Amino acid sequence: MQLMSRCTLLLMITVACLADMPLSADEKTKQKKPLNFVFILVDDLGFMDVGCNNPQTFYETPNINQLAQTGMRFTNGYAANPVCSPTRYSIMTGKYPTRVDATNFFSGKRAGKFLPAPLNDKMPLSETTIAEALKEHGYSTFFAGKWHLGPTQEFWPEKQGFDINRGGWHRGGPYGGGKYFSPYGNPRLTDGPKGEHLPDRLASETAQFIDEHRDEPFFAYLAFYSVHTPLMGPGPLVTKYKEKAKRLGLSDQEEFADEEQVFPVDEQRRVRILQNHAVYAAMVESMDKAVGKVLRQLEESGVAENTVVMLTADNGGLSTSEGSPTSNLPLRGGKGWLYEGGIREVFLIRWPGETESGSVCEEPVITTDFYPTILDLAGLPLKPKQHLDGVSLKRLLQGKEPLKRDALYWHYPHYSNQGGIPGGAIRVGDWKLIERFEDGQVHLYHLKEDQSEKQDLAAKYPERVSAMRKQLHKWYQETDAKFLQAKPGGPAPWRPGS
Template identity: 80%
Template sequence: MRLMTRSLLLLTLIIPALSGLRLEAAEKSKPLNFVFILVDDLGYMDVGCNNPDTFYETPHINGLAKSGMRFTNGYAANPVCSPTRYSIMTGKYPTRVDATNFFSGKRAGKFLPAPLNDQMPLSEVTIAEALKEHGYSTFFAGKWHLGPSEEFWPEKQGFDINKGGWSRGGPYGGKRYFSPYGNPRLEDGPDGEHLPDRLATETAKFIDAHKEQPFFAYLAFYSVHTPLMGPNALVTKYKEKAKRLGLEGQVEFAEEEQVFPVKEKRKVRILQKHAVYAAMVESMDRAVGKVLKQLEASGVADNTVVMLTADNGGLSTSEGLPTSNLPLRGGKGWLYEGGIREVFLIRWPGGAKPGSTCDEPVITTDFYPTILDLAGLPPKPEQHLDGVSLKPFLQGEEPLHREALYWHYPHYSNQGGIPGAAIRMGDWKLIERFEDGRVQLYNLKADLGEKQDLAAQEPERVNQMRQRLHQWYKETDAKFLQAKPGGPEPWRPEK
């Protein structure tokens, strides 16, 4: 009798334990979900996890960084929006299909710009299509800007649901950042509803509705792109904050490099204090918080990878000059670090160590192969030609270092950037200007602000890096500036 009692007691202890183990194993075997968050025009120095002294308040993005890995040398594939968005969707440098400027951007300067393809070809197998092939439900909200007409919009590129993605690069219809939106892919909400909150709400609804199946939610904020508009209460908050911090009356602008003739000398913002822009940043951060909170509420936070980045650097030299990227030089539209270095965060529960950092240079082409690798799905090497999986970094392993990262911007931007290209090899970065072929060389480890051009002092390094850059031009069929009718010929790399 005593033996039977002990046996029953053991069974009462063992069965729940085994059930718990089976439940844990089942949880681990569930496919990972993915939430990808892309912020428009957000500067590297605009968020607290990169810049503790930032004027703006980003507690939810900071919290995301603390719960995952922060890449300190993360880059956009281009200093403006559409090309970087293309690189994320395809895993390719946009140069391969001549998608090298924001779509429809054909400004001339001293020369004509390079030919521009203003659509993401339907032949591309996007990351959404790759995941959909394996049973993922797919969702898009926000800014698309990857094609001029419906046949190129999210529904035709692998997304089951599209809330707000169409041809335009900003919220330019209706009341713009407030409802009514005048957006053919987003129903109007109550009058005055705020766009970033609405996009987050739609994303949260999708997450909760699909919590029992694998999903891919892509939230591409229109924020913090112009027009500069924010909720009145937050604008007032930051005006008062600027006064409290003694920022009123301080020097806000400095002279910037003049790239092509303008009526007035171009300026660059050197002080963060723009109240409306600050309100836009905080509103976007609150929307990020709403999505993260929904992951918890839906019980899928521990099984969902969250990625967050931006499409180009902060807007510091044009269109109101709302933010400062210092100590980074330049901003949106420039090949300097202020135009291409981005906030770059990945939270992989159970995979990436919370609060960890990685200093290895990475770029937006890497997201596609990383997502497939984390999902345990086969790679598409014919598709993501230029990206590599970041899974080894996330696991704290020592991966093979790639030789270089590249940027190619053969255009004149309204922000004043230089038509040119850049290559980063280790700590060294070389910029090649397309008007005349001049080069600049910087050691980013010693000179993050790109103030000291070392090209004249390092001729062998310049030659090596230019050769590799020119080889990349050939590999990607890069295009260059064109002569105006009857005008002089621009510089061309040697064939």
């Protein structure tokens, strides 16, 4: 008995000592919970619409601002395309949409002087989406909101790696029923009480999923229909911003200026130059409140410290069409344009314990990068053939050296609803070249000195133009890019090399 007692006492002392010993870095890593991911995509949100990018914005976005203050804000973050469906494809696959001819919103086929390039209006089921990649490693996956990546249900979220789908189908906006208010007329979202507000409902669905899956790794993808048209907001908030505009003296200021005319329109196209649209402001604040609901749920469910949160938009703010509700100044253009106002985006990532709070990164990044970044942060193997065009941002998030990437590319061989240029673009360092597909005309800008793209330097730097154009054309070939087509009996449009 004495021997047994001594052995028991010795074992207890050993266990106690081991419990007090500091863990090695490897042991700490093993004890960490798997990272969860919350990805938030806002539709049509402009770079200058949020306070963290624009302290003078008319709109109020305290929750998005707080996310920026607790994570990293990228000042040169880009969408892969100036309209929605292609950028959504790039996030889901880590690939440029040009590779599968998904180069316009599904299914936009507007003609101008020429016919647009051929358009594929679905995300191929053969793609391995980020949801499928995570699901293979035990993640529960959830989608809420706008999908717009396929015309029929065999292409909707449930068939592309998501366990749960709340509201994702073929439509590019909330066009059924009461639109932004219940009843929704959406086959993937049950109606709530009459008058329920859509962004709040989508946030509630996301919050419920987070809480129900707090004890297992999860991937929640919240793709707001906001702030896309139709322009509708809660009455009290609309009143609030009407009074705010009046109080700030914005109601009687000049709101619009002349804009470049690209294809024939019934009246001269104009661009908004002033943020004072009360309904749009109400939509922005409603969306921001919904973001706050999701962020609070992470805290309440006890998973905030092991959840990466990402937030971006699918294209620039709507400034030249469909009510033109926002201004992107000093950025030129907006949704549907290859100028910075159409492709530079809100781009935020919070990685608790690793990313310095309130940090700012000026490295150019793009929506194809989210896929490999998520895999890398989760400690899962990268599969370059899947996320072919994306680069992991892990080292940037850790404050380490810049990415090793030659350039960013865009390809938009369409006449946008917003009047944008059919064309391509390339960014190399601080230099950006835009090439028009109707006639092959090129423009060169130095973005660090001229973010408004007012000073065309193409004539001054012909050698740089030649080199960047050659690089862009090589990328066209690598991605099997398609271009404008002649109308029956009409002249042939420009082609690279012609």
